[in-house]
Amino acid sequence: MLRVLESAGLEAWIVGGWVRDALMCAPGHDIDICCSGSWEQSAAALRAEGIAVVESGVKFGGITAVLDGERIEVTAYRLDGFYTDGRHPESVRRAQCVEEDLARRDFTVNAMAWHPRRGLLDLYDGRGDLERRQIRAVGEPRRRFEEDALRMLRAVRFACRLDFSMDAATASALDSCAPLLDAVARERVGIELEGILVTGRGGDALLRYPELMCAAIPELARMRGFNQRTPYHAFDVYEHTARVLTVAGELSRFRIDGGDPDAPPSPSLMWAALLHDVAKPDTFTVDERGRGHFYGHPERGAARAKAIMRRLSCGNDLMRDVNLLIRYHDQPLRPERVDLLRMMQRFASGGVDVPRLMGELFDLKRADTLGKASQCFYYVDEIERMREMVRELIANGEAYSVKTLNLTGKDLIAHGMAPGPQVGAALNRALEGAIVGEVPNSTLHLLTYLGF
Template sequence: MENGVRPQLNGTVLSYAGERALRVLEAAGLEAWVVGGWVRDALMGGAGHDVDLCCAGTWQQNEAALRAAGIMVVESGIKFGGITAVIDGERIEVTTYRLDGFYTDGRHPEEVTRATCVEDDLARRDFTVNAMAWHPERGLLDLYDGQGDLARKVIRAVGDPRRRFEEDALRMLRAVRFACRLDFWIEERTAEALAACAPLLDAVARERVGIELDGILRTAHGGDAMLRYPELMCAAVPELAACRGFDQQSPYHAFDVYEHIARVLTVAGELSRFRIDGGDPDQPPSPSLMWAALLHDIGKPQTFTVDERGRGHFYGHPEVGADMARDLMRRLALPGDVIRDACMLIRYHDLPMMAEREDLLRVMHIFSGEGMDTPRLMGELFDIKRADALGKAPSCFYYVEEIERMREMVRELIANDEAYSMATLHLAGRDLIAAGVKPGPRIGELLRRALKATMQGRVPNRTDDLLAFLDL
């Protein structure tokens, strides 16, 4: 910091920790640059990424310089020349200039060798918008017009895109994730390479694919990814391939199964962020809703039948789809609660519902299992039902009004403290014991009887009224 002015790029100030690590390294004679996401995001006018440094020193030299300055260092990635400096709780990734060797597994280089200059290091990076370096005094180093691609809103591979994807197949999903998150297009040659190299994704560990897919879905633009890059999305989720081009042969559907799913995914993302009962546009959409939207109809090809009039039907597809989704999501190593909630939404997304108190309480009871957030899940159920209706033929759009009416009724039921589960019933085993009931199986029987009665509207959800109803 000179004259009290903090170094900044395009109005984004470099953090104290990032600046200190850079200064310490350069004071030791080790040239260093800020690289990667921080540079990209700063040029776009915001600070949305951690600070990463690229340095001329070996990881041992970088570590020694930082430790000599009293900075804590974690040997986080020394196999690839990387360490982490921890300054005031902020983690700064510091990686030596490097060249990658041959990639034999479609993911990791066989060896990493030290490069002599930052230019060589930038040449090995994935996309032009990520291949820029910046220094407070030396300025911006942009060898591949990454700044121009930011202005054009384009994701473009550095060099030959096929070579980039053959080196690391996961870069294909990263390209789509960046395009979705930034609302960019993928440059034509790079997009062509995505389609051609999509089968290479089979070599990537499924949990890594799951992480990138989850990142795509959290952008709320997963539907765009499906429509623009179908070969890659079907390689990532092979169950989607059977849906592509699958004619539903139904007057209720204007699109094949695959395009219907893409449209549902798009609408669900928007509803999750902007619906009137609490959606926050600054927060990512619910992962359970996004995964449910992506997979809600994957059971359709397996359950397709045609009646005597030539109309297509998919009897049982929600149940089949939920089972398929569970296996698929486990394969991708997704969190257990996300799998549970998404599969529940898939299983019941086509459940007939009426805007009636008892029927809505019945559905709320279904979504009140252990660990479940019933109000949130009911909101997501209505989100996916609304998105599903809007992804069909225009003749089905009328159902949206009924869905919103049910959403409002559920909100009122919750506000009025209506019971739909044992946890929301204002009667507990201790109340029954205090009323003279002996501990044992009868306690559970009485509680279930009381819950059923209050859900049916025969008795208010108040302890005294429930006890009087049971007539102990």
């Protein structure tokens, strides 16, 4: 594509994240090309060579070219006008050279260009920042964030994803510019927050950039410095939450559930870890001994989390799963068959993937335990016993919902039961018998149990 564009008399470079990832010897995904021509000139040159073009971002001088199934963004050199809404430039105009285009970009590690003949163009020492493992704004950080406030969350996302620190001036600007995030659409904030969480380093984000994270979710601010006044907690609610996020992220890396170790953490687990104690300040009481309690905080927290996530335009399935995890994260559970089947039954009634969500519940419980005082750590062994028991219950075909019963309504009707509400009632009766151990989960035994 570079050859085609330059054969038409244009100048073109590969820019942005692909260059950054290549310098880090990391796999590259999205490819962006920056070109001296207008989008019309680029499109004409590509189409003349039989390359498909989608006019996807012409307002900002961009198109998408499709070659051998690969989608490549091609954008004209550009300069942004004034930003009046903290997110979008009032106008975009053509830049004269690639150097002007790179000057408008957000961070030094994203402001490099590469060409197979001309080599690397690195005006702001982005390669040096990669070696120093730091995120640094191009130019004056405050100006970059005033132009586009969402860049603040992008900075944190990159720092978390790459496990980089933040340049001191950039970090200072994050704190002072945090209120600017109010101008950004909540949906965009939600997308960036999830991007931070699924790096597995959301705990670092909370501790290192508290002003920004509390600007993104104002409900977190009340948790900062909130003394729990209980011997079971060594940290305030905010720091406890950060530690739970960190442990949950680490669990995902070690894949206790046996899954792909390179897969990102589950969004539902990470959102639940972030918001599991969000209602503690609302439910705080102190008993006659001066000890703090948070009665009802899981239920209140589940409702509060749903409101927060709806405000951030999170998906319905994600909100459902997070709601369930938060609602039951503090539910007393014992490594006993009926206790675990009852928990699975509660999840099944919500229409979720029960084995997955049970695994995430144990991950959350374990992380919550390890975020408390050390005297609570004994519970981790019990959590892992329960995790193994659930695996065995599922492998052995134990019933925890009508769908997992080895008996259907058709079976009952075939044995003479008239269609109607009585079929569902019979199935529920059979399920109850199977859960409490009165009857094995086999068709013959279940039919006999129901009197057929």
